[in-house]
Amino acid sequence: MRWYFGSADPQRAWDELLGSRRLAVDVETVDLVDRTPIGIGVAASGEEAFYLSIFDNPYLPEVLAKLRDGRVQKIYHNSPYDLAVLRPFGIDISNTEDTAILCRLVGYPADLPSASFWVDMQTESAKDLMARHKAKNMLGVPTDKVGLKCSTDTLATFRLFEKLIPTADSKYYQMERAMLPVLETISRGGIGVDQERRAQIEEHYAREVEYYNAICSGMGFSAGSPYQVGFILAKRGNFLPLTRSKRQLATDEITLSRLSDPLAQMVLLYRRAEKFLGTYLRPLAGVDRAYTTLAMDAVTGRVNSSRMNLQNLPKQKESGLAPTVRSIFIPDNKVFTIIDASQIELRVLAYLSGDRRMLEVFQSGGDIHAETMKVMGMTDRINAKKFNFAMVYGADESVISGHTGIRDQAAIRRWTQSWMEGYAGAAAWIWEQRKKGWQDAKVTTLLGRQLKVPLDKGQKHAENCGVNYPIQGSAAEIFKLIMLDCRHLLDVTRVQVHDEEVFDGDVREKLDLEALAHVSPVYTPLEVRIAERWG
DNA sequence: TCGGAAGGCCC
DNA sequence: GTACGGGCCTTCCGAT
Numbered sequence: 001m002r003w004y005f006g007s008a009d010p011q012r013a014w015d016e017l018l019g020s021r022r023l024a025v026d027v028e029t030v031d032l033v034d035r036t037p038i039g040i041g042v043a044a045s046g047e048e049a050f051y052l053s054i055f056d057n058p059y060l061p062e063v064l065a066k067l068r069d070g071r072v073q074k075i076y077h078n079s080p081y082d083l084a085v086l087r088p089f090g091i092d093i094s095n096t097e098d099t100a101i102l103c104r105l106v107g108y109p110a111d112l113p114s115a116s117f118w119v120d121m122q123t124e125s126a127k128d129l130m131a132r133h134k135a136k137n138m139l140g141v142p143t144d145k146v147g148l149k150c151s152t153d154t155l156a157t158f159r160l161f162e163k164l165i166p167t168a169d170s171k172y173y174q175m176e177r178a179m180l181p182v183l184e185t186i187s188r189g190g191i192g193v194d195q196e197r198r199a200q201i202e203e204h205y206a207r208e209v210e211y212y213n214a215i216c217s218g219m220g221f222s223a224g225s226p227y228q229v230g231f232i233l234a235k236r237g238n239f240l241p242l243t244r245s246k247r248q249l250a251t252d253e254i255t256l257s258r259l260s261d262p263l264a265q266m267v268l269l270y271r272r273a274e275k276f277l278g279t280y281l282r283p284l285a286g287v288d289r290a291y292t293t294l295a296m297d298a299v300t301g302r303v304n305s306s307r308m309n310l311q312n313l314p315k316q317k318e319s320g321l322a323p324t325v326r327s328i329f330i331p332d333n334k335v336f337t338i339i340d341a342s343q344i345e346l347r348v349l350a351y352l353s354g355d356r357r358m359l360e361v362f363q364s365g366g367d368i369h370a371e372t373m374k375v376m377g378m379t380d381r382i383n384a385k386k387f388n389f390a391m392v393y394g395a396d397e398s399v400i401s402g403h404t405g406i407r408d409q410a411a412i413r414r415w416t417q418s419w420m421e422g423y424a425g426a427a428a429w430i431w432e433q434r435k436k437g438w439q440d441a442k443v444t445t446l447l448g449r450q451l452k453v454p455l456d457k458g459q460k461h462a463e464n465c466g467v468n469y470p471i472q473g474s475a476a477e478i479f480k481l482i483m484l485d486c487r488h489l490l491d492v493t494r495v496q497v498h499d500e501e502v503f504d505g506d507v508r509e510k511l512d513l514e515a516l517a518h519v520s521p522v523y524t525p526l527e528v529r530i531a532e533r534w535g
Numbered sequence: 536t537c538g539g540a541a542g543g544c545c546c
Numbered sequence: 547g548t549a550c551g552g553g554c555c556t557t558c559c560g561a562t
Binding site (some may be wrong): 029136226227243244250251252253271272275276278280300305310311312314315325345378416472475478497498499500 | 536539540541542543544545546
């Protein structure tokens with residue numbers, strides 16, 4: 001029922017816990033997929049903890065009362081997970097702290113087993129615990145062992161928080177902390193799904209898949225198996241390169257789209273249909289809302305979306321014939337209001353590098369890609385745009401070649417050269433960041449967050465990260481500030497996609513666009529549009 | 536049953 | 547001879 005982990009008097013510890021204004025909390029669930037809670041661990045110190053089984057436990061109401069109390073500070077390690085699991089209990093989410101975020105801010109590994117060494121503790125991941133007990137899920141582990149694990153986690157969490165309180169005072173942590181209830185509220189709210197439309201689109205793609213499947217199985221292969229696709233295409237006389245691991249023939253989209261064999265084109269159509277069906281259409285059958293889990297555990301500080309990723313929904317294809325997956329999402333209040341921080345990453349590059357020409361374009365409301373055309377003496381705006389992104393990502397000649405269709409590598413080098421001459425300030429900054437990435441193995445964002453650069457993937461990769469991390473990380477920070485400024489719209493906030501936020505209903509008059517453009521020193525005007533469907 | 540590889544969607 | 551930064555998810559298929 002109630003397990004006590006400590007070396008003093010359980011009753012005294014319990015009374016102290018119930019009087020405490022600061023609790024470390026951890027929830028155990030069936031497993032990572034089935035997030036049904038089975039127990040809650042709480043600690044009001046770094047020495048004593050309790051574990052409560054969730055089922056019919058007379059002590060549970062007292063703990064839940066603490067969790068519901070906004071005056072009580074709740075410390076979690078990876079709070080988005082616990083907040084989502086505890087959602088049915090109606091807990092307070094406003095007074096949330098998160099030691100995983102603190103760990104990231106001080107450059108310490110954020111997984112608890114690693115972090116706990118820092119506070120003289122040893123914790124075990126749920127996965128390892130289950131493996132040690134040869135259990136399929138946590139229900140297969142003896143309850144006292146689950147309780148020990150959970151309690152140990154809360155003790156480590158409590159200790160980590162105490163140790164990292166100086167960091168918790170930082171402006172940066174306070175921003176992240178403020179984001180936690182925002183992300184939980186969006187995750188909890190979900191977005192409407194038009195079942196009629198969904199079923200209609202599912203039928204469309206199911207028919208396609210059925211058709212292609214009939215043909216392929218008639219030919220003796222499965223269209224869903226890259227290995228078999230490579231084998232059959234090669235047998236029909238197509239040349240296919242090897243995959244990176246050299247274990248099989250490459251059959252990716254780029255490769256297949258270059259083949260004249262109609263079978264290759266059919267495989268591509270099959271894959272698209274199957275992808276839409278398996279990832280979006282079938283999983284949303286029969287639900288009136290779609291829910292995601294938003295977190296901030298990307299290395300650059302970006303918001304990420306999982307358990308129904310709403311950040312990678314296919315956009316409308318220009319062909320027009322195939323129905324778009326995005327159109328199944330509908331507003332509760334007739335329309336969506338969509339704000340978009342256009343060109344935010346290039347604005348960040350302009351700001352961080354102080355490149356005069358870029359800054360001039362952005363401040364005068366010009367078109368950066370058109371300016372790049374002029375800078376480079378190019379006639380194709382699409383390719384100018386690709387060069388801009390190539391510079392941000394650190395693409396080499398062959399990658400740019402594949403992307404732009406410019407076959408002559410020397411020509412690409414000349415274009416790159418003229419980009420660097422035209423944007424000399426940006427080029428110098430990029431050069432500097434590449435050096436930093438490889439030599440210092442860490443770089444800094446706009447708001448001062450230090451990002452560790454991985455060195456294990458080689459020098460080129462580290463150099464690219466040196467450029468991209470601060471750009472992507474700073475853009476993420478600016479957009480978080482924008483989201484925090486939109487908290488009065490939280491109840492109608494539906495989706496965040498890095499530089500885009502979707503609100504339910506027409507909220508234009510509730511947006512202070514002037515203020516939003518100036519949340520940070522990087523000028524970030526927002527494009528606003530109203531749409532009956534998303535996408 | 537698990538996990539790597541391959542493929543593919545987003546910014 | 548050579549990786550374009552950050553994510554998430556699905557299917558296939560061989561290893562355990």
